[in-house]
Amino acid sequence: KSKAKKTSKQATRRIERAAVLGAGIMGGGIAYQSAYKGVPVVMKDIRQDALDLGMKEASKILGKLVERGRMDHKKMAQVLSSITPTLLDDAVKGVDIVVEAVVENPDVKAKVLAQMEDIVGPDAIIVSNTSTISIDRLAKSLRDPSRFCGMHFFNPVHKMPLVEIIRGEKTSDETVAAVVAYATQMGKTAIVVNDCPGFLVNRVLFPYLAGFSGLVEEGVDFTAIDKVMEREFGWPMGPAYLTDVVGIDTADYCTLVMAEGFPSRMPRDANGVIAKLAAAERLGQKNGKGFYNYG
């Protein structure tokens, strides 16, 4: 009996309340998925319009479930009311986990993470949804890096099964176990990977996008590349459309991080056309114009 007690004491920590920093494409999706799977969430952004859009997207996904008869209105209202949109930093106090999902800029992330560590309790787990930035690099901004790791979701969050859990040099086993359990509770397939820029998926994806960008710089029509990769090569979408879905600004940041991390494997001008679109404020689907125009 006493043995059983001991085991339950050491059981993986359960996440009962979460916070997401950033209510954009990813933060909004992560907040929705957490709430949908029964873990209430505080969704924090610095812009009210981002919070409004995050809530609107959650309503849209839930509305479709109701339409298809897979959920009733009562449950929909319950899920929505378990997402608390806020502009206030202090609203994250007392949560079990903070998921950072702000812009893919290492300096902004470092600042946000350091500030969060001062606000959340000493036991809270802190994770970053960064696509490419090394977890050990981000961990330097925290006093206690043992409670920190990467938790990398994919877009769109409610549809994509994979979550990469990135173990940093100083991440504790308890942190990894709790984050794997939270990902599983969210209905996701968690894989634990070692740290490096881009982790597993984006180490494969960004050299591909750099190859695409190089072809466009050489004058090849991006719509032709999309057609070939999608229709004839059989991928679900071509690289130009994919970059629009990801967000041109995010793809630009990611490419720079990967080029810095793997200078011998990524071309120096890897972001070429992507940087030009970002400078022209063509950010992809999120603002209605990127490689393509969206109505």
Ligand code: NAD
């Ligand atoms: P996004 O531009 O859609 O959203 C970013 C949000 O962060 C904005 O709403 C912005 O107002 C907010 N923000 C900025 N500074 C903030 C702060 N200090 N506190 C709170 N909120 C702040 O970007 P996104 O696509 O959601 O990307 C967010 C993170 O997720 C990035 O690290 C990105 O690399 C990663 N990611 C993106 C994708 C993708 O396909 N877009 C996939 C996986 C991971």
